[in-house]
Amino acid sequence: MARKNLLQGLIGDQKAQPEGAEPPAPPAASQRPRYSRGAIGAVSQSIAELKSRAIAEIDPFLIDRGGLVDRLDDDTELAALTASIREHGQQVPVLVRPHPDHPERYQIVYGRRRVLALRDLGQPVKAMIRDLDDRELVVAQGQENTVRKDLTFIEKANFSRQMRDAGYGRKVICEALNVDKTQMSRLLQVADALGPDLIAVIGAAPAIGRDRWLKLVEALRVSGTDPDTAMAHANLAGGPTSNDRFEALLNALTLPLRRQAAAEAGGEAIVLRSDSGAEIGRLTRRRGATTVTIPHAGAGGFDEWLAANLSEIHRNWLKQHDKKKS
Structure with a gap:
């Protein structure tokens, strides 16, 4: 760009312009110093x-x-x-x-x-x-x-929002931050979604990059958390640094989803027992699948028998199922 x-030129000699580079624009007539001849x-x-x-x-x-x-x-x-x-x-x-x-x-x-x-x-x-x-x-x-x-991602986002709100166009914002229009759009997306108050509460968060900030924006949207509640999470659960406050807020917003995912991953475990009450194995229902686990120790060959006879067991089940339907 x-x-x-x-x-350029504030300290020492100015460096030569790269070949093909746009030369510096002359100052406006109203700003140009007036010298005598x-x-x-x-x-x-x-x-x-x-x-x-x-x-x-x-x-x-x-x-x-x-x-x-x-x-x-x-x-x-x-x-x-x-x-x-x-x-x-x-x-x-x-x-x-x-x-x-x-x-x-x-x-x-x-x-x-x-x-x-x-x-x-x-x-x-x-x-x-x-x-x-x-x-x-x-x-x-x-x-x-x-x-x-020196500026972190969120500081750049906050700076770009201020420039836009002050009336500066996209070209000037891109010049100031040395970013292209796509990068600038992401910066403004994050700044607008969080708002200046929440950004100020979290702080610069130097260890947090663009993808994590976008994840926070998505977590706010999915959870429907309002800005005041988000600021409370960051203040109450956060640590002494801005990185800690970011992590605390993201964890608070994603906790319900993480609990649901953990429950689905763990599934509902049913203990399978013999007539005497001894545990034979476990049946676990997960989203989209059911798993039967039989420990080798103590199985006594039952696991091999089950594998060999599973087709016959399934045929018997189908016969009974068809009778019930009729």
Whole structure:
């Protein structure tokens, strides 16, 4: 999929475009910086380009939320990130844009958890500052997480739902998440079936892939479970992690079906006894079949006799059955 990569060129030299790739679209006239002509204009343009690549230190309390919610919060992961930054410092800068409504403030494009961690540590945020419109912001946000493969399946599903609900078209959503239309349809199917509240209760569930989420959607449909009941299952039966909450909810929804399948698989066992009461064997009725089991130990050859005479036994049964019908 040919697409404009909004992240390219933020750090270091830009890489050459692959042969046949679509060149980056020029900014709209309303967003293009206005430079004077001649030498002054060239210098001004060079300074602007350097600024876009420079890393600034910003007070974390001057950075506000921007774009869409790309991550489902996990206190454990945030605590681990905070501890890592405390020990090693901030290794990767975040990307921000000037706040469109409040001068001297910024909006986060990506790196929200790093900003939260640095707030807790009382340290400035190393950030790249770039002028982006709303569309460029969400596309850059999605692309950055896709490149780093940081978003889980359900986070991608939740992000795609937010983009659609915000009015972005399918092409923009596919660009942001680097997915095709079929993949995007599956993401939206899961997000719409679960709803934002249930997704928030379960969490990111990094160990749960697409097929398991689709299985959960099917379990909700078959069981007819409403969202409030599903959230109660996830909260009450779940463990401390989002993976645990997912498994607890799926187990709760599929328990009746699993019990029914187990009963059908086990069948109804009837003990076969001799006139003296000794067990001869067992007859088990399963869906679509009846099985007679005779242990070799203690059979005394009865199993062989039964196999040799089964046809005659069946003929006698048919004669009796035909008499009853007549």
